[in-house]
Amino acid sequence: MSLATVFKRNSLLDERxxxxxxxxxxxxxxxxxxxxxxxxxHAWHLNDSVVSLLGKYLTYMLLALAVDxxxxxxxxxSLGHGAFFALGGYAMGLYLTAQQAPLAPWQAVMAxxxxxxxxxxxxxxxxxxxFGWLAFxxxxxxxxxxxxxxxLTFALMLAFNRNEMGMGGSxxxxxxxxxxxxSLSSEGMxxxxxxxxxxxVLLAFWGCKAITRSRLGRVxxxxxxxxxxxxxxxxxxxxxxxxxxxLSAMIAGIAGALYVxxxxxxxxxxxxxxxxIEVVVWVALGGRATLYxxxxxxxxxxxxxxxLTGVMPDAWLFxxxxxxxxxxxxLPQGVAGLMAHLRRRREVTA
Amino acid sequence: xxPTHAMNVRPESMTGSQAGxxxxxxxxxxxxxxxxxxxxxxxxxxxxxxxxxxxxxxxxTDDFDAKAEAAQAIAASDAAQKTRWLEAxxxxxxxxxxxxxxxxxITDDSGREWPIIDAITFExxxxxxxxxxxxxxxxxxxRTQLQGLIASLSLDEGDEATRLDAAKxxxxxxxxxxxxxxxxxxxxxxxxxxxxxxxTALALYRVEQGDASALSTLRGNLDTRVRNSLSxIAASDAxxxxxxxxxxxxxxxxxxxxxxxxxLFFGLSAGSVLVLAAIGLAITFGVMGVINMAHGxxxxxxxxxxxxxxxxxxxxxxxxxxxxxxxxFLVAAAFGILIERSVIRFLKGRPLETLLATxxxxxxLQQLVRTVFSPLNRRVASPDWLQGAWQINEALSLTLNxxxxxxxxxxxxxxxxxxxxxxxxxxxxxxxxxxxxxxxSMGVRAARVDMLTFGLGAGVAGLAGVALSQITNVGPxxxxxxxxxxxxxxxxxxxxxxxxxxxxxxxxGVINQVLQPWVGAVLAKVIVLIGVILFIQKRPQGLFAPxxxxx
Numbered sequence: 001m002s003l004a005t006v007f008k009r010n011s012l013l014d015e016r017x018x019x020x021x022x023x024x025x026x027x028x029x030x031x032x033x034x035x036x037x038x039x040x041x042h043a044w045h046l047n048d049s050v051v052s053l054l055g056k057y058l059t060y061m062l063l064a065l066a067v068d069x070x071x072x073x074x075x076x077x078s079l080g081h082g083a084f085f086a087l088g089g090y091a092m093g094l095y096l097t098a099q100q101a102p103l104a105p106w107q108a109v110m111a112x113x114x115x116x117x118x119x120x121x122x123x124x125x126x127x128x129x130x131f132g133w134l135a136f137x138x139x140x141x142x143x144x145x146x147x148x149x150x151x152l153t154f155a156l157m158l159a160f161n162r163n164e165m166g167m168g169g170s171x172x173x174x175x176x177x178x179x180x181x182x183s184l185s186s187e188g189m190x191x192x193x194x195x196x197x198x199x200x201v202l203l204a205f206w207g208c209k210a211i212t213r214s215r216l217g218r219v220x221x222x223x224x225x226x227x228x229x230x231x232x233x234x235x236x237x238x239x240x241x242x243x244x245x246x247l248s249a250m251i252a253g254i255a256g257a258l259y260v261x262x263x264x265x266x267x268x269x270x271x272x273x274x275x276x277i278e279v280v281v282w283v284a285l286g287g288r289a290t291l292y293x294x295x296x297x298x299x300x301x302x303x304x305x306x307x308l309t310g311v312m313p314d315a316w317l318f319x320x321x322x323x324x325x326x327x328x329x330x331l332p333q334g335v336a337g338l339m340a341h342l343r344r345r346r347e348v349t350a
Numbered sequence: 351x352x353p354t355h356a357m358n359v360r361p362e363s364m365t366g367s368q369a370g371x372x373x374x375x376x377x378x379x380x381x382x383x384x385x386x387x388x389x390x391x392x393x394x395x396x397x398x399x400x401x402x403x404x405x406x407x408x409x410x411t412d413d414f415d416a417k418a419e420a421a422q423a424i425a426a427s428d429a430a431q432k433t434r435w436l437e438a439x440x441x442x443x444x445x446x447x448x449x450x451x452x453x454x455x456i457t458d459d460s461g462r463e464w465p466i467i468d469a470i471t472f473e474x475x476x477x478x479x480x481x482x483x484x485x486x487x488x489x490x491x492x493r494t495q496l497q498g499l500i501a502s503l504s505l506d507e508g509d510e511a512t513r514l515d516a517a518k519x520x521x522x523x524x525x526x527x528x529x530x531x532x533x534x535x536x537x538x539x540x541x542x543x544x545x546x547x548x549x550t551a552l553a554l555y556r557v558e559q560g561d562a563s564a565l566s567t568l569r570g571n572l573d574t575r576v577r578n579s580l581s582x583i584a585a586s587d588a589x590x591x592x593x594x595x596x597x598x599x600x601x602x603x604x605x606x607x608x609x610x611x612x613x614l615f616f617g618l619s620a621g622s623v624l625v626l627a628a629i630g631l632a633i634t635f636g637v638m639g640v641i642n643m644a645h646g647x648x649x650x651x652x653x654x655x656x657x658x659x660x661x662x663x664x665x666x667x668x669x670x671x672x673x674x675x676x677x678x679f680l681v682a683a684a685f686g687i688l689i690e691r692s693v694i695r696f697l698k699g700r701p702l703e704t705l706l707a708t709x710x711x712x713x714x715l716q717q718l719v720r721t722v723f724s725p726l727n728r729r730v731a732s733p734d735w736l737q738g739a740w741q742i743n744e745a746l747s748l749t750l751n752x753x754x755x756x757x758x759x760x761x762x763x764x765x766x767x768x769x770x771x772x773x774x775x776x777x778x779x780x781x782x783x784x785x786x787x788x789x790x791s792m793g794v795r796a797a798r799v800d801m802l803t804f805g806l807g808a809g810v811a812g813l814a815g816v817a818l819s820q821i822t823n824v825g826p827x828x829x830x831x832x833x834x835x836x837x838x839x840x841x842x843x844x845x846x847x848x849x850x851x852x853x854x855x856x857x858x859g860v861i862n863q864v865l866q867p868w869v870g871a872v873l874a875k876v877i878v879l880i881g882v883i884l885f886i887q888k889r890p891q892g893l894f895a896p897x898x899x900x901x
Contacts, residue, residue: 077702077705131883134883134884134887135887137887138886138887138888140886140887142701142702143641143701143702143705144841144886146641146702146705147641147837147838147841148841148882148883148886150834150837151834151837151838151879151882151883152879152883154834154879155875155876155879155880155883158872158875158876158879159872159873159876161872162870162872162873273834274830277706277709280706281706281710284706314717314720314721317713317714317716317717317720318713318714318717318718320710320713321709321710321711321712321713321714321715321717322710322714323710324706324707324709324710324711324713325693325707325710325711325714327706328697328700328703328704328706328707328710329693329696329697329707332700332703
């Protein structure tokens, strides 16, 4: 038995898509780091702003993973994941603000990095715990759940717009200088944040893969397909849902925390229902319940957005709207599903 | 001529050119004059030019007290010109020829040369200037007195509306000099509304003089001036302070009730907007189980239809609005049917996908409006009969456009309810809602019902847009701001339940209004949102859960 076989059989990587994705992610990251290190006058040199942009895409991919985990595998469509993303972002934003000016007394603990890092996962996690506990306990499912998650993020958006929240009101938190003692505008910091985001995506990808392949993951998929039956077999469906929902919210929070230093601002528009629902279309385009589809979708849609909003801003919403319609009508399994379909056809004909 | 008039005349006899005569002489002269007036001109009394001259002559003094008495005399006289004189005096436009005996009214004192008219005959007298005409000066006390006099004079004249207006101005203006005259007006007045105002004015004066018995007239009066005077008296150490305070407390509690009424009205009108926006959603959601995220944009289309019809019919906002009601319905319904036929039909049984697809449609429609019209807001004019407010009393006024929306909402609701209850389509819709499979096997063409229901729901959204155009600006984001709220109303009220939607929308509107003064508009909205989220945990089927196995 060759080493490769052992490796493949006993690890996460026995699925072709998984190791391809891992390789692409790692190689892509290394390539960006190397290209950035080239001398500035070199034709292939990537400047700081491009690296920051790619880093932002990575945080979006992380957020898409979080949505795919609960939508793809658990069948829960959350239209409020932007709220968890924003909460993580605000936790990081408070820490960054504290580096320049003292915070209000009740926020002062956020000046310490370990506390802030904890808050990045705990704030969205706790919100998801309370909200999920209430929702799943009373068996709020399907479109009802989607609507109240949308209402949740809408309510948070209104609340964070108020100056009394101490979160910068409608301007949000911005003008950050340094992180962990290093200047945010330095070249090393840009690359470090990019790599950190890449590593986070990779770890989250492997983590989510591990979960979906575990017994928990199987119960999740069973719940998605026939909730009543799983309940009758004896599983506490609401506990399963709650655990995965909280985990997904935490991943979204981490994504938000990595997003803020790279973009340099966090404001209430991140809570806007439109953003949350955009995340859903990334996942839908890439393909639900594949994880790598979510990564692909987030990357492609956001790249298109960057290009189109620069070239012809009017066309972007037409395209985004069209994507929603086309994907749901003609590509219910997304690009990943399309690829799998084509591969199967090739195998049949071969 | 009533006897009271003779009494009014009395002060005049003490002043002016007649000051030299004895009191008895005066009374005789007045009596003779009165009789003569009564014979000569029973309708509108005329005074002789000499008499008019004498009345005006009395004003020509530097002593303001004497001037006040002269003004009083003019007001009490029978001169037909008296209102004009007093008004001119108030404006500082009544004057006397410097070298002569004539009196002039300056009709326009803006330039150096003033056009003037004769004060007695009102005939054109060419121009005058500061050099030729000496305008009578007045001080603040005289100004207040003049205002009171003019108000009570206009009580004599004009139609009921003018008199009511004058009577309202009298409140707080009555003083020792005018109280008798005002009391006399009260006896002459026939309109009960005007009488009530005059009584208030008199009672307020008497209370200010320390007459506790007059307080009973002021009980429950909502006039701000009454409230201000009473609170001053209640705070002072006047002997009637305690009683005034009691009356004031009564007034305050009455005001509080009206303010609650006002809040309720605002709440209901905000709620009626929610109901209009949500009710179409409730129909489609109930019948087809379809979440139509493009519903807000259908509302927007209705509003834009109103705007366009108004552009086509400039200067006729009323007609345009009436035409927009069917117009908005048809445009939105056409778009709705288009959406149903082209997209939703193919996503049957996949509610989450339908949600996403319709959201995509909403983005496309928004951008379409932005590209075709403009990203800027458009203002839709309101017809005259929807402008202004219906002032019920001092504390309660209902804005007509909001009242209109409230009524419109109730009419639309009633029409929908009747449609559901009495028509064949309504019957089929209810059948499909309750049990699609069974309805189909009984011969109901469910696909057709779906299409028509969707068109109906979209059309109602268009109607909501027509109504919204009257209370807010029309812009591409109009729909977005209502979509979250409308969903909450639908879920709160119970899916597919018209009455539930009505009750839920109205109560959310009222709750929001009640919370607003305490916590501010934004936080009130947040609290309502959180409240509904918690409510759904408790009762996932909404306020009015459908009975039976459909849940």
